[in-house]
Amino acid sequence: MSGWERSAISIATFLPLVGAVVIAFVPKEKERAVRSLGILFTGAALAVAVAIAIGFDYGSGGGLQFELDTRWIPVIGARYHVGIDGISLPLYVLTFLLSFLCAVYTWRFVPEPGKTKAFLALQLLLETGMAGTFIAFDLVLFFIFWELVLVPMYFLIGIWGSANREYAAIKFFLYTLFGSVFMLLGFLGMYFRADPHTFDILKLQAVGSSGGFSHTFQLVAFAGVFLGFAIKVPMWPFHTWLPDAHTEAPTVGSVLLAGILLKMGTYGFVRIALPVLPYAAQKYAPWIGLLAAIAIVYAALACLAQRDLKRLIAFSSVGHMGFVMLGIATLTPIGINAAIFGMVAHGLITGMLFFCVGSVYDRYHTRQIADLGGGLMQKLPYLGGVFAFVAIASLGLPGLAGFWGEVMALLSSYNPAGVLNTGLFRGFMVAGGVGTVLTAGYFLWMLQRVNMGTVPEKWKEAALPDVLAVEWVSWVPLLIGIVALGVFPRIVFGVTDGAVRGLMHLFGG
């Protein structure tokens, strides 16, 4: 293996961290330098990530590539084991893409109270944590990256958030931490039950698929990791931190939170919970499916009741993640593929939605649907257009990215894995279907209230800029992505399918 292959993903992952340190040493008066550095480092990291994607051998997406497995903490048996496979790759690239776009966006939009330097440094730190989670193949390493996102996100929300930011920040922190410590217990349990003791995810998967863990243990351990992942996803009823965090977070924070952070939870299910603890996964799957179905319907209903644009989108996230979880719960290759697709699509779409809302807020200084009062199309045609486009993508219009994830998740639940109760899952499918309709309903209603109609008196005279160049730069890639994924879903499915099938093979069948 070449040195490039061994180190590429580490380079990409830690470049932002280096960037954060570099930025920390730039005097804070040099605003432009700071912003340039932010774009530079995220851009460089993205470039490396793209290079990885190009160098990726799509023919063998099931195996680990760019793998590096080296000594790290021998005393506790933790290794620095990173690698990338078909499941990770889309999420990995998405991470760098969104981070880069956020850095670009920050060129123009630094939320109150400024402090660009700290803002960008924290963003970069966050990026390392998120990216690392998707490549870690050692539970301890995974956990470290997982937790690494907490502190920067806490400050991003807490410092640059809106009115209720501190409450939201601490709530986010405590919820996720609470979940993750139980996850850690589960990890430790896996370590000790595996013979020989190991934190290596691949080895644990092998142990899990060969029935190396007792049933009782699996049930207990799954409960632990479930708590960790489910809170992060967030699954109903652990979702209550999410609307607060999203609503209060600055635009960039929301984008990253929705676009990537939530994926860490679902990714954890796919990567760790299911393959390592297959028996428990089967036992819990109906319950997960149930929660997912509830989430879909509940979120849709909640959205109908929202008056705050951002909060509405936050709740819609809960619903979308419900589809992802439903796909996972079916334990079928189609379902998991759908889930991964759904994650990527949600990352693009919801990220984009938050950008839009951020820009709307930037113009109107309000997010209340009633205050906006409609007429966005008239007042700011480009922004209104983009917003409408993304909202429609989000409700799952065929031909756009949102569609494939949802429809395939529903499809897979028509015919879940053999061990699962087909009838039950078909029930979930019906609920999901109802959810889709409701989703379409609330998005359209929202568009009607925001985009359509005439411009209210108070905004008529206001000189509001339409989409700026910076915004175009940071949005276009996402918009292209949304269309591209809608038209060519193979972009993702082609990558993931091999890996998913490999995983499902391990998983028991």
Place this chain on the structure above:
Amino acid sequence: MSAQEYAFVVLALVGTVAAFRLVTARNVVHAALYLVVTLAMVGGVYLILAAEFVAWVQILIYVGAIVILFLFGLMLTKAPIGREALDNQQRGIALLVGLGVLAGLVFLIQNAFHWSDPKIQPIHVTTGALGESLFRQYVLPFEAVSFLLLAALIGAIVLSRKDERS
């Protein structure tokens, strides 16, 4: 019972009574004086147990120095003649705990050592032998204690001296 045991019992009884008076006395100086009695009786017990050197150390250090320090402390802080409330409000609890500890210990001790079985055959230890052991086997703790005493001395002076300014 042997003659030593009779002597012991007498000393122990006096010591016990004095100890009780010490913790119940209504006057601080009386308490200190009861402490002297207890200490002396304990010293007597050491003598009966043929630990002569320790016995006289007990008198020299405890009675001759520690109690004096106590009395000094009491008088410098204006120990009044007469009674004052020396006890706090937890006498009942304290009594319970004290009795509990006593009962527990007595039970454990009689459980561990049969009443008649281990009889101490006191051996007269020459001071020389004790000195040997102190300065050979225990020379390290000995030196450590000397540092402790020096620190206590210096520190106590620093704390208790009056600063010019105040």
Place this chain on the structure above:
Amino acid sequence: MIRLPLVLFFSAVLFSAGVYGVLARRNAVLVLMSIELMLNAVNVNLIAFSQALHDLTGQAFALFVIAVAAAEVGIGLAIVILIYRNRETINIDEVNLLKW
């Protein structure tokens, strides 16, 4: 010839009396005296065991305990006098500026 438990009982009595004193007294010096009582109980134990085991360690140990006790009384009284100078009281329950 002395029965070992007899001596140990005496020590237990001294110890318990000390415990009572520590808990029941409010004057710092009296508390310290009660603690001295407990230390004496320790020494009685040590000497008794030393003679029962015919082992010198106990006696050496007792000497160390006495030395340390002396040091601590010195320290304690220095602190007590310091407090008295600042506060005019050495009752523990009145020395309560620090509260959680």
Place this chain on the structure above:
Amino acid sequence: MISAVPGVSVFDDWFANFWVVLVVKAAAVLVFFLVAPLLVGYMEHKVLAHMQARLGPMYAGRFHGWAQLVADGAKFIQKEDVIPAAADRWVFSLAPAVALIPYIVLFVVVPFSNTIYAENLDIGIFFVMAIGSVNVIGVLMAGWSSANKFSLIGALRAAAQLIAYELPLVLAAASVVMQAGTLSLIGITEAQDRYWFVLTQPIGFLIFMVASLAELTRPPFDMPIADSEIIFGAYTEYTGLKFAFFLLTEYGGIVALSSIASILFLGGYRGFLGIPDPLWMAAKIGALSFVVIWLRATYPRLREDQLQRFSWLALIPLALLQILVVGFVKVAVG
């Protein structure tokens, strides 16, 4: 670890002997204690008087007032035993006994020849120091229980002084012990068969004597009873027999410390010229007592702070130095 000889405790020893022996010994000690201080007291009367160019007592007992102290005693017995109303009766009454008894007990180990002694403890000098330190408690008791501020100040002064000078005293004794290689008083005496330790440790001797004076609260170290400042210190409220006890304590103390000093530094009962040992001992005690009295007539009283300073900054460092030197010599020679 046990290198001790299986043997018997002190008490075994006593119980093994006849009670009569004990009683006799006790009586002998007591009698000596009652007689010797009287002699010293009388000596003080006369010596001081002559040093101050006066006669001193001349009437009681006809011959140079030899019975003056007996008469004093009789007078004290007759006097009313007053206990102040505010005093703490028990402590007040016990104080003289507590002050006096240690000095009596102390004589148990003082040898007057290698056969005439009450007890030969192998830690004799240590016993002396231990017992001698108890006396302070009596003074403190007296001072506190009198409910008189002068008494209390006196007692505190006495205690502070006794603690301060206890150290040089013990240290000086310790260097003698080091040279002699034994704690036993007879052993120490016998160790001076070729020369007195005062020759090798003159500084130690001086320290010991000075510290003894302070221990006895004798002039020039008599701040605790400085009559011009605090009347009569701890003893202010005492009358009658109780007061007599304190006087007895003082003279007993002079005898006691003189005898210890003579044992430690002047070869104790060892003499020459064929004069019996006990007489040598008595002579040395007398001589040292004379010195103690002599100093009273010679030096004025120190101030309280000078007194403490003298001990901590002069005597103790000197005594430590002495120990160091003895230690070096001992190691170098041995």
Place this chain on the structure above:
Amino acid sequence: MTIDYHAILPELILSGTILVVLVADAFIRPRRTWLAMPISLAGVLASLIAVLTLIGSPRTTFNGTYRVDNFALLFKVFFLSVALVVLLVSLRYFREGRWYQGEYYYLLLTSFLGCVLMPSSRDLLMLFISLELVSAPGFLIAAFRKSDPRSNEAGLKFFLIGVLSSAVMLYGMSLIYGVTGTTGLYRIGAALSGTLSGGKQTLAEAAILFIVAGFAFKVSAVPFQFWAPDTYEGAPVPVAAFLATASKAAGFAGLLQLMFVAFRAEYAFWTPIFAALSIATMTIGNLVALQQRQIVRLLAYSSIAQAGYMLLPFALVSADRVVNHDAFAAATTYILIYAVMTLGAFTVVIALSRESSGLLISDFAGLMRRAPLMGVAMTTFMVSLAGIPPTGGFWAKFLVFKAGIERGGLGTALAVVMLVNSVASLYYYLLVPRQMVFVEPETDRPLASPALVTGVAALATLAILAIGVYPQLFYHFPPLSTLVGP
């Protein structure tokens, strides 16, 4: 018996330094008394070098009562490093204001002498003396702010509870001596695992209880924790830092030796006690910490809660050697990492105490702006104390969890309790960064922090982060330095 002077060389150097400081203080002019600090520093450094020369095969001297093995060396290096730090941060604190500087350094060093003796003491007598040598100067320097009644009170409480607990501990030691006939830890271990009559065994167990109670005071475990917050608050801040780190670690060093060497055979008796102690300590520490407004008290309760975590591994001891090994390593690691974090936090407090002596948490407002370095440092310490990766504190907790899960049963339950506690603790640990970041300061004036103090804080931050990223740097020391036999 010949004495292995090399084995006690660090202690000899340290004692020499102590005497030099004492004498020098008497002869240097009052305005120059701060010179005692550099002298002490040099002595500690020399002693540290002497410790390093001892690395190698274990040495035993003084009839087996004193042993210099990896365990001892690890702790000695640790204590001397803490000494360096405490000395450095003390300089400015004690130069400002009317302090008995020379005496302070003298007493501090004496206390550290006790610390250094502690991990080598394999004998009850030595343990007792070391413990006293740690504590007694501590009593004195806790009351060093003489004119402040709060400091006096700090000293008095610390002293009374300290002496009481030594008395209780000594009583236990005397009983152990009576039952086993020895004071040597290894021989006690052998005696306890041999045949004892039932009655004697019970008595030994009671004695263990007494001894544990004594040490529980030293490490401020509930219910012996009352002194800690009061004392930390009242004492000069560097002294509080010392008490919360070195002094506490010394207690743990002693406890480790007692439990793992002398009393291991009785583990069935004492592990439940430690479990209860641990749970009570961490829970009460955390609960009360939630209500604190004063920073030193907050740190004090935090240190109590952390003591609970450190006690947890003791409760895991069992017949399984591997588990014991891991539990031992977990406890050791936790103690060491904890000390770095706490010392760092106190350093920041010292920097801040120069401008406000009351030191409420609200005094931290806007610190991130006024002193970014200190702000980042304090945030790191707080996050680390809460146990969030990628900081050293996480690895400390991780090892404890790991050992708990490995033990299974009770261990898992304890780990869960500890987890819940860690999460709850986050709330109050975040209070400080919250103040620093989110709250506007009254003044924008940059905080004037002495270079020494800043340097120490930066160093501690780096250490915490370095351990956090690459724990292996440090992780192999504790497992090597075990007292659990092969």
